[in-house]
Amino acid sequence: MKKNRRKEGYSLSVIMTVMVVGIVLTAFTAGLLVFVAVYNNSIRNNTITASEQAVTQVTNTVSDYTKNMKELMELLQGYYRGEPEERDTAIDTLITTRNDVVAVTCYDEEGTLVESWAGNRQLKKDVFQNLSFDPEQKYEKGKISISKPHVETLLADYYPWVVSMKQPIETKDGQKSIVVMDFRFSQIADFVDEVGIGPHGYCFIMDQDGNMVYHPQQQLIFSGLKEENLELLKDRPDGYLEQSDVIYTIQTMEDSGWRVVGVSYVDELITQRVQNVVAILLGLLLFVLFSAICSSLVFSRMISRPVKRLIQAMEQFEDSASDFTYHAVEGSREIGELSHSFGHMVVQIQQLMEKVREEEITLRKAELRALQAQINPHFLYNTLDAIGWLCEEERTQDAVEMVNALAKLFRISISKGHEIIPVEKELEHARSYLKIEKFRYKQFTYSFDVDEDCLNYYCNKITLQPIIENAIYHGLDRMVDEGEIRIGVHSRGDNLVFTVEDNGIGMTKEQCREILEGSAGDKTGIGIRNVNNRIKIYFGEQYGIQIDSELDEGTTVTIIMPKIGEGGYEER
Numbered sequence: 284m285k286k287n288r289r290k291e292g293y294s295l296s297v298i299m300t301v302m303v304v305g306i307v308l309t310a311f312t313a314g315l316l317v318f319v320a321v322y323n324n325s326i327r328n329n330t331i332t333a334s335e336q337a338v339t340q341v342t343n344t345v346s347d348y349t350k351n352m353k354e355l356m357e358l359l360q361g362y363y364r365g366e367p368e369e370r371d372t373a374i375d376t377l378i379t380t381r382n383d384v385v386a387v388t389c390y391d392e393e394g395t396l397v398e399s400w401a402g403n404r405q406l407k408k409d410v411f412q413n414l415s416f417d418p419e420q421k422y423e424k425g426k427i428s429i430s431k432p433h434v435e436t437l438l439a440d441y442y443p444w445v446v447s448m449k450q451p452i453e454t455k456d457g458q459k460s461i462v463v464m465d466f467r468f469s470q471i472a473d474f475v476d477e478v479g480i481g482p483h484g485y486c487f488i489m490d491q492d493g494n495m496v497y498h499p500q501q502q503l504i505f506s507g508l509k510e511e512n513l514e515l516l517k518d519r520p521d522g523y524l525e526q527s528d529v530i531y532t533i534q535t536m537e538d539s540g541w542r543v544v545g546v547s548y549v550d551e552l553i554t555q556r557v558q559n560v561v562a563i564l565l566g567l568l569l570f571v572l573f574s575a576i577c578s579s580l581v582f583s584r585m586i587s588r589p590v591k592r593l594i595q596a597m598e599q600f601e602d603s604a605s606d607f608t609y610h611a612v613e614g615s616r617e618i619g620e621l622s623h624s625f626g627h628m629v630v631q632i633q634q635l636m637e638k639v640r641e642e643e644i645t646l647r648k649a650e651l652r653a654l655q656a657q658i659n660p661h662f663l664y665n666t667l668d669a670i671g672w673l674c675e676e677e678r679t680q681d682a683v684e685m686v687n688a689l690a691k692l693f694r695i696s697i698s699k700g701h702e703i704i705p706v707e708k709e710l711e712h713a714r715s716y717l718k719i720e721k722f723r724y725k726q727f728t729y730s731f732d733v734d735e736d737c738l739n740y741y742c743n744k745i746t747l748q749p750i751i752e753n754a755i756y757h758g759l760d761r762m763v764d765e766g767e768i769r770i771g772v773h774s775r776g777d778n779l780v781f782t783v784e785d786n787g788i789g790m791t792k793e794q795c796r797e798i799l800e801g802s803a804g805d806k807t808g809i810g811i812r813n814v815n816n817r818i819k820i821y822f823g824e825q826y827g828i829q830i831d832s833e834l835d836e837g838t839t840v841t842i843i844m845p846k847i848g849e850g851g852y853e854e855r
Contacts (some may be wrong), residue, residue, distance in 0.1 A: 309570065330481075330547050331523050334532040337478045338545040341486045342534045344474045349539050352448055352466055353427050359387065359462055360452045374400045385435055385445050385465040386415075392459055394418030404438045412436060415447040415465050422451040422461055429539045432468045432496060444468045472497055484547040491540045493517030516544060589614030593622060600629060604636060666692075666719055673722060681722050688715045702821070703847070706772060706779070707738040713747040713770060720755055727759050727766035737772045740779055741847045743817050749810025750783040750828075750840045753798075758787025758838055774846070778826075781842035789837055795830040811840070818844060 355377070362370040378384050378400060386401040394416065399406055414433040422428065430447040445465040452462055471488075476499050478486050488496040493513045495504065503509035516524070516531060524531040532545035592612045600607045609629045612622040666689055673682040692715040710733060717729050751768060759766030771782040790798075798811055815828040822845055832838035 309574070327549065330530055330549050331532070334480050334484070334523065334530055334545040334547040335534075337480045337484075337486060338532045338534045338543050341475055341478050341488075341545075342536055342543045345471055345488070345541070345543070346536050346538055348470060348474065349429065349448075349536070352464070353538070355381075355384070356427055356448055356450050356462070356464060359464065360450065363389075363452055363454050363460070363462070371400070375402065378402045381466075383467045383470050385443055385467060386437060388415065388437065388463045388465075390416055390418075390461045390463065392461075397460065399437070401438055404441055406437055407439045410437060415445070415463050416449070416461070420449075422449065424451050426450070429541075431490065431494065435465060437465075444472075446471070468497065472499075475499060480545055480547040484545070486543055486545045487511065489513060489516065489542050489544060491517070491535075491542065496541055511544075511546075516542075589618045589622075593618070593625065597625070604629075604632060607633070669719060669722065678722075685719050685722055688719045691715050692719070702744060702817075703741045704744045705738065705849075706740050706742050709742055709744060709746055710738075710770075710772065712745065713751060716748045716751060717768070720752075726762070726764075727755065727768060729768040729770065732769065732771040732773075734773050737774055737779055739848070741849065742779065742781075742844050743814070743821060746814055746818075746842060747781060747783065749814050750842070753811055754783060754785040754787065754838065754840075758785045758789070761788055775843075777846055779844045779846055781844070783840045783842075784837065786837040789834040790830075790832040791834065792832075795832055798830060799828065814842070818842070 358377070359374065362373045365373075374387050378387065379402060386399065386404075388396060388400075389398040391397050396413075396416075414436045415430070417430075420428070427448060427450045430449070432444055432446050434442050435445045436442075444467070446468045448464045448466065450462055451459065453459055475486050475488065475497055480486070485499050487498040490496055493516070495501075495511070495513065498504050498511070500509055504511070512526075515526075516533060519531075519533055521533050521535055524533070528549045530547045530549060532547070533542055535542050589612050596609060596612065600609070607629060609626045611619075611626055613619065614622070666685075670682050670685050670689070673679075673685060692712060710731065714731075721727075721729075747770065751770070754768055755766075759768070767786050769782075769784040771780075771784075773780050773782075799815055801812060811828060811830075818827050826843050826845065829841045829843070830838065831841070
């Protein structure tokens, strides 16, 4: 029945193929042909023209600026031929009036710094590396050289991005020197940043050796997030180069030898100029819109509705997998097959969930038995040791009372195999244990502070005894003065809060943590750890034990459990 019904449906692949092919072929074939034929060459030519204009603008602007800086170098040369006082005044005035000039320095032929002018800023006492002057560089008389952009390294607590312009000169007394003027590279950077080619096109500057001089996305370049093919561009003559959808336009500056490279993206300019074909494609686009509306109605009935019902079924399954009942969704052939597969998956998952639930119950029983088995022998060994000690002391009556208390203690601990017992029974169990320990440790007192409305709630058995035992053996045993133990049971919202306080020697935060998180081989605090684990297994990770302690002041152990009435928890 199901197979025949699925064969009667429509194939989703057939439906999508017919509709997509019909719409695409009818609406866009003619428009695409016209668009490609008319605009392919024009857009390419316009792109090259726009890029050349932008590169020329940058080249001229930067060249004009560097020419101006060379004129300043000529002025500096004239200053050096004058008197020293007049020279110093002129250079200081230059630095003050031109905020793009950072510093002027003078070096002898050996590369030793002779003089410097930096306005109000001070030179560093020790310069690790002078990036403004290269002593290995050969300087030709009358020729000005320009360095790569670099950080100013001569001034104290001032690190602008600069370019160094250098020229050998002769002073008035005939000495040969090299004058270096550091000017802010931000001026050139502003010129480059202001020029754009399309939405994302840009210009950058490189030197004749293929090294990057300035890039508007310099941070991305230095961090490795963006790359430019400088090896490809450095040996190219001036002009343009096409690479995939990118057009590079190159132009060299005569005065500095720097090369300005414009980067433009053809696809971006196509987007900018697509308005020119709106009139041609308007009719086709209207037809495509009409076809899309008609197609959406068909798709809504044949695909959307059954898919939405299938999605709703999946969401219901996510919310309540165990109780979910699936009803098959009818539709196209593919939808029918998907619905059938989903129904089969639901059955398998529900069977698997039931199996996992049974395995979890079995595992929980095993864990609880193992934890309980760890507690009972531990307590029994300590109690029998105390009874043996009383017999050695010939305190027969005390030993008899301890045996009777031990018997009562174990009757409650066994509790007919129940793990969950009334709080009242747990408190009786704690009193019996304290009575036993009181025979051996007479130097402590104990008291109970219990809310009456808490007695009828249920809790894990043997919860308080390991905590009290730890307080006696590790908190009060080494005290000189009389110790005190206070046991409390109180209500806090939907929870029961058990507290065991002592005025013993206390513990560090690290010791408190080790008691709860100690390794399997660590015997310290094993009883407390087992109580904590049992509570979490039964009630969840939000419940358990918290230890607060201060050295020489005492320890407070807090146990939090949910309020459970008689029959409110199914023992597993």
